[in-house]
Amino acid sequence: MHRRKFLRNSSMGTAGLLGASALASCRETSPEPLPPTEAKGPVAVCTWDFGNATARAWEVLQPGGQALDAVEAGVMVEEADPKNQTVGLGGRPDREGRVTLDACIMDAKGGCGSVMGLEGFVHPISVARKVMEETPHVILVGEGAGQFAEAQGFERQDLLTEASRLEWEAWKEEANYQPIINIENHDTIGMLALDAQGNLAGACTTSGLAYKMRGRVGDSPVIGAGLYVDNEVGAATATGLGEEVVRTVGSFLIVELMRQGMSPQEACEEGVRRILQRNQGREDFQIGFLALNKRGETGAYCIHPGFSYRRFDGSGHRNIPSESVLKS
Numbered sequence: 001m002h003r004r005k006f007l008r009n010s011s012m013g014t015a016g017l018l019g020a021s022a023l024a025s026c027r028e029t030s031p032e033p034l035p036p037t038e039a040k041g042p043v044a045v046c047t048w049d050f051g052n053a054t055a056r057a058w059e060v061l062q063p064g065g066q067a068l069d070a071v072e073a074g075v076m077v078e079e080a081d082p083k084n085q086t087v088g089l090g091g092r093p094d095r096e097g098r099v100t101l102d103a104c105i106m107d108a109k110g111g112c113g114s115v116m117g118l119e120g121f122v123h124p125i126s127v128a129r130k131v132m133e134e135t136p137h138v139i140l141v142g143e144g145a146g147q148f149a150e151a152q153g154f155e156r157q158d159l160l161t162e163a164s165r166l167e168w169e170a171w172k173e174e175a176n177y178q179p180i181i182n183i184e185n186h187d188t189i190g191m192l193a194l195d196a197q198g199n200l201a202g203a204c205t206t207s208g209l210a211y212k213m214r215g216r217v218g219d220s221p222v223i224g225a226g227l228y229v230d231n232e233v234g235a236a237t238a239t240g241l242g243e244e245v246v247r248t249v250g251s252f253l254i255v256e257l258m259r260q261g262m263s264p265q266e267a268c269e270e271g272v273r274r275i276l277q278r279n280q281g282r283e284d285f286q287i288g289f290l291a292l293n294k295r296g297e298t299g300a301y302c303i304h305p306g307f308s309y310r311r312f313d314g315s316g317h318r319n320i321p322s323e324s325v326l327k328s
């Protein structure tokens with residue numbers, strides 16, 4: 001049932017619990033969702049300057065393909081690239097030298113799938129999609145996720161490249177068991193797309209913080225934190241220090257702010273502001289949010305300068321530097 005109609009129909013029954021005025025004000029601040037005919041796709045955006053990933057997504061979208069297929073195909077480009085040491089093959093390991101991957105995906109119908117701590121598979125995003133499509137569950141973790149991936153026909157392989165192994169060994173020499181959050185060069189890829197049919201989808205995939213504790217999971221595979229899609233409103237994704245994004249349920253917050261009428265840019269700025277409010281005086285971490293609404297409008301905001309996003313639409317392909325709270 002349509003959400004507004006549901007609110008209207010159920011307001012009599014729930015008024016006693018929530019208070020009639022609370023319900024009324026909730027309805028007042030929520031604009032009507034954009035009719036699907038006004039959606040302005042296709043468009044694909046992703047965190048950071050991953051031109052090959054958005055170009056791949058565009059190959060799917062441009063001839064009329066679905067947003068869900070576009071975001072999966074787009075982020076797979078980075079998962080397979082051993083030079084990107086924060087995603088998939090060649091990702092930096094945990095502090096015990098094991099590459100553990102996190103990913104999630106969401107479609108236009110509210111479907112979602114996630115894998116956490118997956119080892120030995122190059123494309124966690126595709127395993128997450130299988131979780132969404134082939135199981136009654138949303139999340140599979142660790143070896144259970146690995147067994148499921150194998151049963152689905154994905155091949156196991158060693159993901160620790162020589163470059164990442166050597167860096168990890170050098171890091172161990174320092175005997176400094178601090179997970180590293182690099183404030184300038186995250187490469188987690190979150191991708192959002194709006195297709196020509198007006199449907200949204202999103203994907204987010206990462207190897208997480210370099211040299212993290214074994215078992216640590218950040219925001220990227222957590223629905224609502226690293227990624228959220230609501231086909232009535234828009235979609236958002238995050239990169240940076242996952243713990244802070246989880247604490248604010250960042251991507252869900254941004255989509256809800258857009259529902260209340262904010263532009264993607266305003267919503268990302270408010271999301272960053274909420275995180276900074278909880279971390280007053282702390283400047284040693286980076287968060288970047290990226291959002292896309294049903295009109296195809298995008299926005300991004302981060303704490304430190306350096307974050308940018310890639311956008312591919314009918315008018316071209318470009319890298320867009322993000323505004324930041326701290327200016328230098």
Ligand code: ASP
Nearest residue numbers: 186188208218239240242
């Ligand atoms: N958000 C990722 C995590 O916390 C890391 C990153 O984006 O660099 O696992």
